[in-house]
Amino acid sequence: MNLHQFNYPKPFELENGKTLEKLTITYHTAGKLNEQKDNVIWVCHALTANSDVFDWWKGLFGEDDLFNPKDHFIICANVIGSHYGTTNPLSINPKTNTPYFSDFPTVTIKDMANAHQLLAESLGINQIKILIGGSLGGQQALEFTLLNQTKIENLVLLATNAVHSPWGIAFNETQRLAIEADESFYANKENRGQNGLIAARTIAMLSYRTYEIYEEKQKDLNNVYESFKASSYQKYQGQKLANRFNAYSYWLLTKTMDSQNIARNRACLEETLNSIKAKTKVIAISSDILFPAKEQKFIADHIPNASYHEINSSYGHDGFLVELDALKEILKDLA
Numbered sequence: 374m375n376l377h378q379f380n381y382p383k384p385f386e387l388e389n390g391k392t393l394e395k396l397t398i399t400y401h402t403a404g405k406l407n408e409q410k411d412n413v414i415w416v417c418h419a420l421t422a423n424s425d426v427f428d429w430w431k432g433l434f435g436e437d438d439l440f441n442p443k444d445h446f447i448i449c450a451n452v453i454g455s456h457y458g459t460t461n462p463l464s465i466n467p468k469t470n471t472p473y474f475s476d477f478p479t480v481t482i483k484d485m486a487n488a489h490q491l492l493a494e495s496l497g498i499n500q501i502k503i504l505i506g507g508s509l510g511g512q513q514a515l516e517f518t519l520l521n522q523t524k525i526e527n528l529v530l531l532a533t534n535a536v537h538s539p540w541g542i543a544f545n546e547t548q549r550l551a552i553e554a555d556e557s558f559y560a561n562k563e564n565r566g567q568n569g570l571i572a573a574r575t576i577a578m579l580s581y582r583t584y585e586i587y588e589e590k591q592k593d594l595n596n597v598y599e600s601f602k603a604s605s606y607q608k609y610q611g612q613k614l615a616n617r618f619n620a621y622s623y624w625l626l627t628k629t630m631d632s633q634n635i636a637r638n639r640a641c642l643e644e645t646l647n648s649i650k651a652k653t654k655v656i657a658i659s660s661d662i663l664f665p666a667k668e669q670k671f672i673a674d675h676i677p678n679a680s681y682h683e684i685n686s687s688y689g690h691d692g693f694l695v696e697l698d699a700l701k702e703i704l705k706d707l708a
């Protein structure tokens with residue numbers, strides 16, 4: 374994919390009334406916009422991914438995959454607040470000439486969608502053939518659709534919700550407490566809060582996976598009484614995230630997820646979903662404990678032109694990233 378940056382020339386106003394003096398959006402594209410401008414696939418990424426969708430969703434997106442650059446103009450933009458190039462807590466605050474760190478303003482899913490709408494306009498895109506996203510990406514895709522500024526033909530929502538649940542908020546708060554318990558986080562310096570971030574990711578893993586998948590992959594032999602596989606796995610996954618992400622972005626983005634409620638300043642949830650015109654596929658992972666299937670069923674029940682699909686998988690929430698055969702089967706008619 375090709376890497377690009379878009380610099381918005383004006384201050385960017387956030388939902389809470391604050392502004393970002395400068396907004397840079399990092400994004401990847403593959404393929405070309407056709408003459409009719411009707412071949413756009415726009416991907417909204419999840420919590421810690423980047424905009425290179427060929428890297429983290431291969432098998433679904435790639436040169437020879439179902440969604441490929443021969444047939445489509447594929448775009449994925451990094452979200453505000455993320456570690457991967459869009460304006461974020463490590464960016465320089467023009468008012469102080471130092472990085473924002475903990476002073477970065479609260480960002481909502483709607484802010485992310487508004488920013489990506491500006492990018493779409495700058496690229497001359499006013500129609501999207503497929504808008505797709507899972508988890509935090511699905512939350513953005515819903516908000517992007519509800520902005521009603523770009524025509525969305527097909528909307529694909531995976532393992533997501535219309536309003537974040539008390540259970541989901543509790544998981545995220547617990548992770549933020551882990552970060553805050555690392556005193557270095559308050560130093561407001563690069564690479565601080567890393568131990569807290571490691572702990573936060575290990576907590577998150579418990580919400581992304583299931584008892585069954587740990588049984589299948591991390592069970593020890595009978596003669597083991599220490600150095601457990603599951604312990605080593607938790608430490609490995611925590612460190613793996615800390616090697617590629619920062620605690621300030623992670624803390625912020627979990628707050629963004631928590632604030633998701635499409636009914637905020639709109640009618641009720643049901644009416645808001647009912648206003649969506651796009652042909653919609655809502656996909657659930659049967660074993661998802663973080664965004665349970667009933668949340669996706671609710672969305673599908675209230676979007677008029679929606680179908681509901683449940684993937685039978687023991688993988689848990691992250692199944693939306695790995696159950697590729699099942700996803701291809703559900704999505705093949707869109708390609």
Ligand SMILES: CC(=O)SCCNC(=O)CCNC(=O)[C@H](O)C(C)(C)COP(=O)(O)OP(=O)(O)OC[C@H]1O[C@@H](n2cnc3c(N)ncnc32)[C@H](O)[C@@H]1OP(=O)(O)O
Pocket residue numbers: 419421422423428429591602603605606607609617691694695
């Ligand atoms: C710059 C970037 O990389 S950004 C993009 C990357 N990240 C994203 O896009 C976010 C979305 N992706 C994800 O969350 C994940 O990658 C997923 C859900 C798709 C897959 O998760 P994974 O961690 O790859 O899979 P899984 O849970 O099976 O773990 C496998 C890893 O754990 C290691 N592992 C497995 N068991 C153990 C154990 N007992 N002890 C130590 N390590 C272990 C494996 O060696 C493997 O290591 P590797 O990732 O270095 O190859």
Ligand SMILES: N[C@@H](CCO)C(=O)O
Pocket residue numbers: 419420421422508509581691
């Ligand atoms: N595991 C994925 C999805 C979380 O919803 C991520 O880290 O982005």
